[in-house]
Amino acid sequence: MKFYIHTFGCQMNVCDSLWIAAALRQKGYTQVMSEKEADVILINTCSVRQKPEQKVYSMLGRIEPYLKNNPNLIVGVGGCVAQQVKETFWEKFPFVRLIFGTDGVRSVPDSIVRLSENPDLKISLLDFLDYYPEREIIIDRTLTKQQAGAYVNIMQGCDNFCAYCIVPFTRGRQKSRKTENILNECKKFAEAGIKEITLLGQNVNSFGKDKYGDGVSFPQLIRKVSKIEGIRRIRFTTSHPKDISDELIALFGELENLCPAIHLPLQSGSNTILAKMGRKYTIEDYLQIVEKLRKVRDDIVITTDLIVGFPTETEEDFLETLKRVKEIEFDSSFSFKYSDRPGTKATKMEPKIPDEIKSERLKRLQNLQDKLTHKSLNKLKGKVVEVLVEGKSAKQGKDNQISLKGREGGGRVVNFLTKQTNNIHVGSLVKVKITEIKKHSLFGEVIL
Numbered sequence: 279m280k281f282y283i284h285t286f287g288c289q290m291n292v293c294d295s296l297w298i299a300a301a302l303r304q305k306g307y308t309q310v311m312s313e314k315e316a317d318v319i320l321i322n323t324c325s326v327r328q329k330p331e332q333k334v335y336s337m338l339g340r341i342e343p344y345l346k347n348n349p350n351l352i353v354g355v356g357g358c359v360a361q362q363v364k365e366t367f368w369e370k371f372p373f374v375r376l377i378f379g380t381d382g383v384r385s386v387p388d389s390i391v392r393l394s395e396n397p398d399l400k401i402s403l404l405d406f407l408d409y410y411p412e413r414e415i416i417i418d419r420t421l422t423k424q425q426a427g428a429y430v431n432i433m434q435g436c437d438n439f440c441a442y443c444i445v446p447f448t449r450g451r452q453k454s455r456k457t458e459n460i461l462n463e464c465k466k467f468a469e470a471g472i473k474e475i476t477l478l479g480q481n482v483n484s485f486g487k488d489k490y491g492d493g494v495s496f497p498q499l500i501r502k503v504s505k506i507e508g509i510r511r512i513r514f515t516t517s518h519p520k521d522i523s524d525e526l527i528a529l530f531g532e533l534e535n536l537c538p539a540i541h542l543p544l545q546s547g548s549n550t551i552l553a554k555m556g557r558k559y560t561i562e563d564y565l566q567i568v569e570k571l572r573k574v575r576d577d578i579v580i581t582t583d584l585i586v587g588f589p590t591e592t593e594e595d596f597l598e599t600l601k602r603v604k605e606i607e608f609d610s611s612f613s614f615k616y617s618d619r620p621g622t623k624a625t626k627m628e629p630k631i632p633d634e635i636k637s638e639r640l641k642r643l644q645n646l647q648d649k650l651t652h653k654s655l656n657k658l659k660g661k662v663v664e665v666l667v668e669g670k671s672a673k674q675g676k677d678n679q680i681s682l683k684g685r686e687g688g689g690r691v692v693n694f695l696t697k698q699t700n701n702i703h704v705g706s707l708v709k710v711k712i713t714e715i716k717k718h719s720l721f722g723e724v725i726l
């Protein structure tokens with residue numbers, strides 16, 4: 279049996295898809311890179327904005343005709359859209375035979391086996407569990423040779439209920455994972471040669487602060503991971519500014535293997551809008567955090583998320599966002615137009631901002647960010663950075679050279695050429711001198 283997985287959305291979805299793929303391969307299934315070749319098609323979905331949700335529906339529309347040639351095709355839909363639409367999904371797409379939420383991920387591989395044995399069966403795995411759903415740790419040694427880093431979930435869900443966000447509804451309330459299990463997974467990855475661990479959670483700073491916590495805080499967890507032999511780099515995402523502690527900030531100056539990079543969603547530069555969003559911090563609080571971070575590590579890469587056109591956002595509110603983005607000089611940012619998400623508080627907030635205004639604001643914001651990103655990348659020109667090699671780059675190498683890519687400590691992509699004889703491979707840590715700045719990446723040459 280051949281399977282194909284398409285993943286929309288965040289790194290947590292990517293992490294879930296990687297696990298499902300590893301578990302299916304362990305059961306003897308073969309992963310294919312085209313949905314047309316597959317006997318099992320799984321779509322791991324995201325409903326955090328309207329656009330990815332619509333993409334899921336159009337993908338399903340494209341898949342349905344495949345059933346004519348392959349009536350036994352198993353189609354499964356998981357993640358946030360499945361959790362949001364629930365069983366009514368079957369009314370719209372009766373050919374879908376498996377729907378699963380985030381707590382149902384661990385049962386997906388066995389469910390696929392059951393579905394293939396019984397063509398009349400449909401399975402729904404949408405229930406939220408009252409505990410963190412541990413799953414088998416699967417280390418696929420063939421794959422770990424092809425990857426430099428691994429994702430490790432430390433929690434599930436979120437308790438914050440920001441006014442625009444659907445996550446607490448689709449991923450449930452916050453459930454921290456047991457420290458021992460997290461460390462065990464990190465150790466197994468390290469033993470398999472993985473050098474970089476990214477700790478994942480919707481709000482990692484509040485790790486351990488729910489009823490499932492075992493007394494270990496997020497900074498304490500990072501310290502423990504940093505001591506694991508072979509782990510050369512630690513990253514984490516996502517951080518909520520209201521929960522970031524001085525202890526966590528101090529770690530950036532203390533732990534050699536904690537990468538100097540933090541993704542800290544600001545969402546808006548206007549205090550009026552931040553209050554309406556229910557973010558529970560002010561722009562002044564945020565600026566203070568940035569100041570502390572840069573005091574500890576002046577080279578720290580700070581990235582963010584921004585929403586434009588939140589209900590009631592005036593031009594003045596938006597100008598506040600532009601002003602703050604300029605002042606903070608984010609190294610890069612993800613910015614989006616606000617869209618109503620079912621069941622969230624913001625859907626009831628009026629007035630809504632017309633789409634043309636949202637588009638125009640987004641363009642102004644992204645133009646500004648492009649300049650800031652260029653400025654940030656430019657600081658690296660001529661410098662030597664350490665790159666963890668992730669694979670071949672799209673660029674073609676000449677003669678006996680190969681073109682590789684990886685990331686420097688701050689998380690920026692670095693492409694470089696090297697001789698085949700240099701024996702640099704996925705997982706190598708190499709020194710690269712940056713010679714050229716591209717729009718969102720860097721180019722350089724290896725220093726041996």
Ligand code: SF4
Pocket residue numbers: 436437438439440443444445446480481518
């Ligand atoms: S912190 Fe807010 S934006 Fe982030 S997942 Fe939770 S509710 Fe959504």
